[in-house]
Amino acid sequence: MKTTRLSRRVFLKGAVVAGAGLTMGFDLAGGRRALAQTEPFVPNAWIRITPDDIVTVIVGKSDMGQGVLTSMPMLIAEELEADWSKIRTEQAPAAPQVYGNPAIGGMQLTGGSTSVRSSWLTLRQAGAAAKEMLVEAAARQWGVDPAACTAENGAVLHPPTGRRLTYGQLTDTAARVPVPPNPKLKDPKNFKLIGKRVKRLENPPKVDGSAIYGIDVKMAGMLIATVVRCPVFGGKAKSFDASGAQAVAGVRHVVPISSGIAVVADAYWPAKLGRDALVIEWDEGPNAGLSTAGIRAMLEAAAKQPGRVARQEGDAATALAAAARRVEAVYEVPFLAHATMEPMSCTASVRADGADVWTGTQWQDGTQKVTASITGLPLEAIKVHTTLLGGGFGRRFEQDFVTETVEIAKAVSAPVKLVWSREDDMRHDFYRPATYNALAAGIDAQGRPLAWSHRIVGPSIAARAFPPLIRDGIDPTSVEGAANIPYAIPNIHVEAIMKDTGVPVGFWRSVGSSQNAFITECFLDEVAAAAGRDPYELRRALLTKSPRHLTVLELAAAQAGWGKPPAPGRARGIAVAESFGSVVADVAEVSVSSEGEVRVHRVVCAVDCGLVVNPDTVEAQMEGATVYGLTAALRGAITIAGGHVEQSNFHDYPLLRINEMPTVEVHILPSAEAPGGVGEPGTPPIAPAVVNAIFAATGTRIRSLPISTHELRRV
């Protein structure tokens, strides 16, 4: 049994922070939190046990639907031998030194599908340490050897005498037991909770209206703000006339802030009417002439130059020149908006001695830092209260809406809730990068792929959001899913060119893999067609040295009935992609009507995400990530004209609806390996699986997304 040494310092430090959490814990479950009792036992930053036997788990991750308010407590409860019915949750304060994510540079950040991966050992150790302390406490109280005691279902037992004390009865004594430096973890074969379909703790408040999202925060004296920003990226307000806005009943303030002009009112509607009445003259700046066609030409021109090499194996150029057959293609993807169902929102109260911020953030210490820098207050004086997130997908990592709220709250000296409209949200996002890709492959006379070359041109997310990520001129987020293609092709050359377009770009569910899986998995299908080989069999032949990919691919193909004819009028496409430590393969069953309408009927999804904490959550994430990727593949596009985003709401940025929902069958590969990511890896393979199925149905090869921009006809 492997155990990892715990830093006692972290535990002790953590206890202090959790203590602070007692007074400021934000009630996210709509008033269902247990009242804090006297003498809680707080063994570390994640656990608080009160005499009423309630075990409160302090969760350092943000809930955006991926289930962390259940999976994090499961990791603790498993080792703590807690009574699951006594588990409650509370969101952690901003304290990266304790809740920081080691997988992401120690930032307190929920992203990169890292929640379970980064907590897998830490939280189990926290639970195991607390359990050992409770056992020791009981043994002391009984005057027996702790080795003769066992813990189970929220109590310590002494089987020889039949004595039993609940955890709640032991809080006083346990608080005086030293923290064990090296708690012993359970053998996975003895897990009682991990791997089970545990009911989601956070779901009941999500069905009765009591769940609190950022947009739902209320406090006494709170005003509501809207902000008008320059429609053109990078533009600024030159002058404005507030008289019309101020004439609206209920409007209290009109204040310029760094991103535009804020209208602050008693409620949202007067704030919105006030905003409509504002007259603003903009300085549109250098991006005023930007257009989608111009950006495309910019990327295409940049692609004429060689890029920085992300992967080099063998000599692709020579092998291509000597190949019996060459396949060449250009693949393109558009900008995409996140379009979380809850538009951006944030509430802030700024006082002389401190500030509080309530928001659904994916990055607590980022929120804390921007608030400190705007208010001039020390970090310790800034309290961040994490609400539920009405969708994250990478958008709520950004701090733009926090910055605006804090600036407004400071300017008007009152608590302020900022509510973005859907139009604000659509037009002022950080978009999934548009990219231009030149690919070439060489095939030998026997139909074996010998060479693969891929040049990626696009804006860099890291350059804007996190420059230290860039190594040797390469943003790893632009080549993920492209540089690491798993296929045994002897000559591989992948290179990338960073090209800023003036459009702000950001992390969008599964990031680079979201587009690179489409590009590489569709191009590989082209190679298979050129070589006259079955796309599944060719992949198998090239995956002999990538057993994880191979197993997942074979599972999806077997479940989908690959090789047997599909229902009349339907065709199948297949794709596999690894991202965030997990591998997912999809087989999509698609039909194309005589009018060219694409319908996805069925998606068979196989996933290897290592050891599974909650299979129901894995299935839910695969279903949801499939829909997210399918919306993008079928019709997702943000286009630019006159330097601004042309789309504004769901009529021109349409999402998949229930009447278009395919059946999604999820098959989880049994695994004892350490957990992989789950929130994002379901997105990458769906676009190529569908596009490859469209090729099988129509003979038309789609090389740019979305699919809706192509004229299709069934063959």
Added chain:
Amino acid sequence: MATLNVNQREYTANARPDTPLLWVLRDSLGLTGTKYGCGMALCGACTVHLDGEPVRSCVTPLSAAQGRAVTTIEGLAPSSDHPVQRAWVQEEVAQCGYCQPGQIMSAAALLARTPTPSDADIDAAMAGNLCRCGTYQRIRRAIHAAAKLAGGTR
């Protein structure tokens, strides 16, 4: 001052008569279970019942709701135990959950009209409710489950 009947309670709201019911509920009455998603009747997040019929409260002016019975997610069932709510928990429908009050209000209205809906009935009644988290497959399953739960308790 306008009076409004919400969840069988009389409220007075200090809002202009053309204020969308959504913002009256959320800002004046503090009933934040009804969500804002688009403001243009495109997403269904704001769905409430007006005399039992599902409406998009973001495009329903306060004046049109006066003198009628408004039901929001908070008032759908006294102990949040409407068959649709029970089915939603049983089937673990919610991911982020933001769209779900609207989904549940639409589904409850569907079942009131059509106690045992087919998949096609579900598609027709629910196509106006977007879910960015992609919970549609479970919504479908949960509506069938709710139909059974409701049948069982009748």
